Amino acid sequence: MSVHVIADDAAKVAVLRGLIEQRHVVTSETLSSASIKRNGAEAAIVAVDIAAPDNISALKAISARLACIPKRIFVIDGKGRLPIVQAYAMGATHVLTNPPAKAALLAKLAPVEAALFPDGEIRATTMEAASAGAASIASMFSAVINGSAVDVGGAIAAGSKIANSVAENGLSDWLTAVRRHHEGTYQHCLLVTGVAVDFGLSLGLGSVDLERLYSAAMFHDIGKARIPLAVLDKPGKLDDGERALIQTHPAAGFEVLEGNAAISPEILDAVRHHHEYLDGSGYPDGLCAESISDIVRVLTISDIFAALIEHRSYKPTMPREKAYEILQGMQGKLEKALVEVFRDVALNR
């Protein structure tokens, strides 16, 4: 497979080439003279200090051509949440910290190798919608971390692209594209949005309700920006303290968006209540059936399903059939009639 390496100094280029050259055909450039001309690489590895202003402008200058490379692995300096979020905002599909372990780097490249023999071609419009969606979610997370304003209009516009892509190209195309090219919370938010759109379409929602639904899906986990990645992406079982921390995210999301004139009360309600169950066993408010709106019921089913079928490096991807069985088993918590309609979305579409 062909991999293009871009780094901010020649030594980093040499190290990265050394790690992957045995397995892949490697081309490389240093960032200051990078152009990615007629490259055609299947993956890019970008190892730059993204806190340096010069690097940011150099990356921006090549961002359009970089975006044509399906997998973009950023290797970043520094620890903490912000550089990771910045890397995603600059177009990363995956992030590793510098110096990357050889095994981790090859593992990130492996799905692209597999993708070279795809079970079906993913359409360009789907890829485009996934990139726009991921960039929007990354920019929202970065805004929450920096305490700046969330770009609500941008997120709704990206949600609309996702809606068009799912309507035109189907849910399966969307799931494949997102699972292959994105990871973590971004993958999850993109999956929930696509699943919710398809669910909304199968329920025959009108355009106003559909827009409400995909917008709610884009924003629903924005409160997770306040939770450390070590907890959010922990492979094993969470302890009580960690679980309690995770459970603060709906109220945190509500707090972030509350008072934003561009967010409707219905969307705000969905952000706060997407983990409530009809039997009152959910959080944060322990609402019961009559207080849970239709849009929230639809979003909650989409959210659980998407979380189950996510691709994670530490666990096998759950088949859609198995995920649907789990939803069916959540009796009393989810609206039965809706779960029934969801069958077609989960299994066939």
Ligand SMILES: [Fe+2]
């Ligand atoms: Fe959530």
Ligand SMILES: [Fe+2]
């Ligand atoms: Fe979620």
